[in-house]
Amino acid sequence: MEEVRQKGLSTRGIVTSGVLGAIAIFLGASRLGFIPMPTGINATIMHVPAIIGGILEGPVVGGLIGMIFGIYSFAQATTPMFKDPIVAIVPRIFIGIVAAWAYAAARPAGEWWGIAIAAIVGTATNTVLVLWLGVVRHYLPAKVAVTVGLTHGIPEIIVAVIVSLAVLLFWKRVQTGQARARV
């Protein structure tokens, strides 16, 4: 007798991608995922589920969550730049993949550093790839892209690090049964 094994994505991978993808959609739809900034534009944390998925379940799940985020931002877009699937969807797939790699690389330095570096690298991937494709496909002049990248990308990195650390450190405690409510 030969054992029959599940091929491709695991059940865990499918479900985790689904629920975290749902959070990404929800953060966008409810406007809860937009944090107002002094510059007048909003920093977004919609890509954080992709980073968290990448850290928890690896690059494939991270990539899938990014893809859901991308499809949603494509469907919701009201500017031509994000109505281009190459700008809206493709860069988002890489958020979770790169975050998972960064986590694997930085994990030896400690859980805290692993998560923080994955969040930094994942967010930077999103900002840089989206703006770079925007320039390549002639939606933005290069100078504007650099300015937006600096004024927008750095706060987004800070915000993503705060949220990923809070969620993941708490989730690890829930899983090991150490979680207690603090009031």
Place this chain on the structure above:
Amino acid sequence: MSEFELLRNITIGQYLPTGSYLHRLVCLLGACAAIVRLGRIPLSYALRGLIPAIPFLVILAVLQLLLFGRNFDPASPVIFQWGWVVVTAAVGRVVLISAARFVELLIVTSVFTLSTRITELTHGIESLLGLFRRLRVPAHELALVVAIAVRFVPTIALQAERLLKAQASRGGGLGHTRWNFVATTRRLLPVLVPLFIFALKRGEELIVAMEARAYMGGEGRTAYRIFQATPADWVAPLAALAFLIAMLRAPFPF
């Protein structure tokens, strides 16, 4: 109380069951049919999705109209001149075309989601990706991921509402201070952290439930409902193709 109603004003992703021809098409073909006609969705409802895009459209059109001037296709005749503002026929054409293209894209995507059930969408994704099965694309799994994501959005929205109310009843609010985004983020954490934990816990329960029912992925899996394309379903993509060819052939009115 409106601050707690998180799913208001979102036309995308909602389904309007009006039972038109468009609704009855299997999704994959519905995507093409959406380009041809508006189903029986009330026009005002579909157009509401356009409202957020209007300021952008107007600014884009005005800038294009004012700033292109003669540099863009100098050969075309001038139709309007006032001081340094020069509008040529070619510029007028570009403005109209880019605005029309954009409006069309927005309407087509919202008509598609308004007239296609989630289950139909997943069937559509699965059968479209099935074409790539030879390349080992996990069609069934990808369709399931999308289905779970879309299915969980309302559940998560309800939970978020509950969390926001719980925070409000303790006197905690989400006050937005534009000048200190770190403080704003930290104020979001009492809602965000339980929300993620809730979703991940629900995920764990779903994994256990699926594995208890011996879920083994897509291979060899049969479906409860089987969709078969009828001749009526093929009318839509053919009409869309004919429309596309006609549009490519038709000259611009001026």
